[in-house]
Amino acid sequence: MAPAMVKAEGLHKRFARNEVLKGIDLEVAPGEVLCLLGPSGSGKSTFLRCINHLEKINAGRLSVDGELVGYRAKGERLHELRESEVARKRAEIGMVFQHFNLFGHMTALENVTCAPIHVKRVAREQARRRGAELLARVGLADKLDSYPAQLSGGQQQRVAIARALAMEPKLMLFDEPTSALDPELVGDVLAAMKRLAAEGMTMLVVTHEIGFAREVADRVVFMDGGLVVEQGAPSQVLDNPRHERTRAFLSKVL
Amino acid sequence: MPSSGVTDDPGRPDDIRAVPVRRPGRWIAAAIVLVVAVAIVHSVATNPRFEWHVVGDYLFDHRIIAGLRLTIELTVIAMAIGIALGVLLAVMRLSPNPLVSGASWLYIWFFRGTPVLVQLLFWYNIAALYPKIALGVPFGPAVVHANANTLITPFTAAILGLGLNEGAYMAEIVRAGIISVDAGQSDAAHSLGMTRLQTMRRIVLPQAMRVIIPPTGNETISMLKTSSLASTIVVTELLYAAQLIYSVNFKTIQLLIVASVWYIVCTSVLYVGQFYLERHYGRGSSREPAATPLQRARMGLFDLRHGF
Numbered sequence: 001m002a003p004a005m006v007k008a009e010g011l012h013k014r015f016a017r018n019e020v021l022k023g024i025d026l027e028v029a030p031g032e033v034l035c036l037l038g039p040s041g042s043g044k045s046t047f048l049r050c051i052n053h054l055e056k057i058n059a060g061r062l063s064v065d066g067e068l069v070g071y072r073a074k075g076e077r078l079h080e081l082r083e084s085e086v087a088r089k090r091a092e093i094g095m096v097f098q099h100f101n102l103f104g105h106m107t108a109l110e111n112v113t114c115a116p117i118h119v120k121r122v123a124r125e126q127a128r129r130r131g132a133e134l135l136a137r138v139g140l141a142d143k144l145d146s147y148p149a150q151l152s153g154g155q156q157q158r159v160a161i162a163r164a165l166a167m168e169p170k171l172m173l174f175d176e177p178t179s180a181l182d183p184e185l186v187g188d189v190l191a192a193m194k195r196l197a198a199e200g201m202t203m204l205v206v207t208h209e210i211g212f213a214r215e216v217a218d219r220v221v222f223m224d225g226g227l228v229v230e231q232g233a234p235s236q237v238l239d240n241p242r243h244e245r246t247r248a249f250l251s252k253v254l
Numbered sequence: 255m256p257s258s259g260v261t262d263d264p265g266r267p268d269d270i271r272a273v274p275v276r277r278p279g280r281w282i283a284a285a286i287v288l289v290v291a292v293a294i295v296h297s298v299a300t301n302p303r304f305e306w307h308v309v310g311d312y313l314f315d316h317r318i319i320a321g322l323r324l325t326i327e328l329t330v331i332a333m334a335i336g337i338a339l340g341v342l343l344a345v346m347r348l349s350p351n352p353l354v355s356g357a358s359w360l361y362i363w364f365f366r367g368t369p370v371l372v373q374l375l376f377w378y379n380i381a382a383l384y385p386k387i388a389l390g391v392p393f394g395p396a397v398v399h400a401n402a403n404t405l406i407t408p409f410t411a412a413i414l415g416l417g418l419n420e421g422a423y424m425a426e427i428v429r430a431g432i433i434s435v436d437a438g439q440s441d442a443a444h445s446l447g448m449t450r451l452q453t454m455r456r457i458v459l460p461q462a463m464r465v466i467i468p469p470t471g472n473e474t475i476s477m478l479k480t481s482s483l484a485s486t487i488v489v490t491e492l493l494y495a496a497q498l499i500y501s502v503n504f505k506t507i508q509l510l511i512v513a514s515v516w517y518i519v520c521t522s523v524l525y526v527g528q529f530y531l532e533r534h535y536g537r538g539s540s541r542e543p544a545a546t547p548l549q550r551a552r553m554g555l556f557d558l559r560h561g562f
Contacts, residue, residue, distance in 0.1 A: 052445055083449055091447025101442035104539060105460050115446035118456060149539060160442075167446060 003066040005030045005171055005202045006051060012059035013046055020046045022226035023060070028204060030170075033197045035213035035234075036206045038223035039249060044206040047223070048173045051204070052093045053086050064093065065170060091119055094164030098176040100156040102148040108135060108159045109144040112166045120167065127166075134162040138192045154185025161192055172196065174205040210254060214238055222246045308508040312499065313515065321495025322516050328412055328481040328491060333474050335417030340424025345454060347429055358425065365422035371483050374415035378487040380406055412484035420477060427469045431462030463535040471528035475521050492516055 004027040011024035020043045028034050036044045049055040050062060053070040062069045070086060071078040081089075103111050112131035116122040122130075135144060138158040148156050157177060164172060174193065178186040190212050197203055197216050207213060213220050214234045221231040222241070230243045238254075241247045298304060312318060346358035365373070381402035388396035406414070435458045443453040485494035492513050500509040529546075545553065 054441060054444060087444070087447045087449045090445055093445070095442075095445040097438060097442060099438055101436075101438035103439065103442070103457055103461075105535075105537070114456065115448065118452060119447040147537070163442075163446070 002030055004028060005065055007063045010060035011057055011062055013050055013055060013057050020226055024228060026228060030202050031200045032218045033203045033216055035217040035220050036223060042223040043226040044223050045175050048175050048206055051173060052090050052095060091167050092169055093171045094167060094169035095173040096160050096164055096177050098179050100160045102156050102159055104148050107145045107147055111159055112163045116166050131166055134165055138162050152185060153181045154188045157189045158192055171202045176206050178209055305508050308505050309511050312509060312512045317495050318512060321490055321492040325481050325492040328484060329477050331413050332416035332420055333477055336420025336424045339421025340428045343421060343425035344428035344432060362422045362425050365419050370419045373419050374483055374487055377411035377415045408487050408489045411487055412489045428466055431466035432458055434465045435461045467532050467535060475524055478520055479517060
C-alpha cells in the first residue's frame with residue numbers, strides 16, 4: 001500500500017507562549033482532496049505551513065511521501081536538515097496563498113518560469129513553453145506579459161496556481177485561496193482547482209467555500225482550537241455533523 | 255448649443271461649466287512670492303560687489319575643471335564602495351547567524367559613531383600606526399606587503415574614508431528596503447524551493463530597490479558635497495581648487511560661487527538619473543509608469559486650456 005502523502009502524528013506547534021497546534025493526527029492519501037474547515041485561529045493555516053516547513057514543528061512527527069519534514073532520522077536522534085535539502089523538498093510541494101504573493105516586479109510568465117529556471121535548472125525556452133501552456137490552462141494565455149498590478153485578483157490567483165504547478169509538485173497546499181477575492185472572481189479559481197483535482201493531484205485546501213468542499217473534497221476535516229474535531233466524507237460532516245462545535249460552526253457559515 | 259460631450263448620445267447633458275471658486279488668497283500669495291523673487295534677483299544682479307565677471311572668468315578655469323573631475327571621481331568611487339558594502343552589511347545584519355549579524359552591527363555602530371572627518375584624517379595618517387601593510391594569514395605569514403605611505407595616497411585615503419563610512423549608512427538604507435518587502439514574497443519564494451540567498455537576490459532585493467533608491471539618491475547628492483572634506487587631506491577636489499585660487503587673488507566669494515555653481519549643476523544631473531532609475535525599478539508597482547517632466551508639463555497645459 002502506497003505511503004500516505006501527508007502523515008501527521010501528535011503534531012504540536014507553538015508561537016512564543018501561544019500553542020496553536022495541540023496534537024494533530026491526520027493522514028492524506030495520494031490523489032486525495034482534503035478540505036480543512038474551521039474558525040480563524042484554529043490552526044489550519046499553521047498546519048499547512050508546517051507541511052512545507054515554512055514553520056518548524058515543536059513536537060510530534062510530520063512526514064510527506066514517507067520522508068520526515070525538516071529533519072532526518074538517524075537511529076534514535078533527529079538531525080535538522082540543511083537549508084538546501086529543505087529547499088529541495090519544498091520544491092516538490094506547491095503552495096497557493098490567500099494574498100497570492102505574486103512577484104510584483106515580474107510579469108505573469110516570468111513569475112511562472114522563475115522557479116523552474118533557477119531552482120530546477122530547466123532550460124529557459126522549455127520553461128517558457130511550459131509556462132505559457134500552464135497559463136493557457138488556467139485561462140490566461142493573453143496575459144503572459146502583464147504585471148500582477150495589471151491583473152484582477154482572480155487572475156492573480158490563477159497565475160499563482162500556474163506558478164506552483166510549474167514545479168510539477170506531488171502535493172498542492174491551498175491556504176484560503178479564494179478568501180481575498182470578489183465573489184464573481186471566485187468561480188474561475190475554483191474551476192481551475194476542480195480541474196486539478198480531477199487530474200489526480202493530492203490537494204490540501206483550507207477554505208470557507210462549503211460548496212467547493214461538498215463538490216470536490218474526498219474528505220472534510222473540521223479543526224478547532226488546534227485539534228481535529230471531526231473528519232469524514234463531505235456529506236457526513238457537512239450534513240450530519242457529529243460534534244456540537246462542528247454544528248455550531250456550520251450553522252453560522254451555511 | 256452642441257455639446258462637446260464624450261459620446262454622441264443626444265440625451266446626455268452638457269459638461270458642467272461652473273464659475274470656479276474665487277481664490278484671492280492664492281493670487282495675493284503668488285504676487286508676494288513674485289515680488290520677493292524679483293527683488294532678490296535684482297539685488298544680486300545689480301550689486302557690484304558680487305563681481306560676476308570674475309565668476310565668469312573662473313567658471314571654466316582648468317584648475318576648477320580638474321577639481322570638478324576629482325570630486326566626481328571621489329563621489330562615484332566612494333558611492334560604489336558604499337553601496338556594495340551596504341548591501342553586504344544589510345544582508346549580514348538580517349542573517350540568522352548571531353556572529354555574522356553581530357559583526358555587521360559592530361561595523362555600523364563604529365563607522366556611524368565617529369565623524370567622517372576624523373575617519374578621513376585617520377586613513378591619511380594610517381602610516382603612523384601601520385608603516386607596512388601586509389596581506390596574508392592573520393597571525394601568520396604575509397603574502398604581499400607594501401609601504402603604507404606609498405600605498406595609501408591622499409586620494410586612496412579619501413576613497414577609503416568616504417567609502418567605508420558611506421557603507422555603514424547605506425547598510426541601514428538597504429535594510430529598510432529589505433524589511434519593507436512583504437513577508438509573503440519570501441514565503442512564496444521559499445515554498446517554490448528557493449534558498450534564502452536566491453530569494454534575497456531574485457525576489458527581495460529587486461523589490462526593495464523601490465524603497466532604497468530615493469534615500470540613496472539623497473546620499474549620493476550628499477556625498478558630492480561631503481567629498482569636499484577631502485580638501486583637509488590635501489586632495490585637490492573642487493572646493494580645495496577654489497580655495498587655492500582665492501588664497502592668491504583674494505576673490506573669496508566669487509570662487510566659492512564658482513564652486514557652488516558646479517555643485518548645483520552636478521546635483522541637478524543626479525536628479526534626472528534618479529528619476530529614470532526609480533521609473534525602471536517601479537515597473538510593475540502601478541498600472542502605468544510615472545509621467546516624465548515633459549509629459550507632466552503637457553498635461554498641465556491641457557488642464558490650463560480646458561479650465562480646471
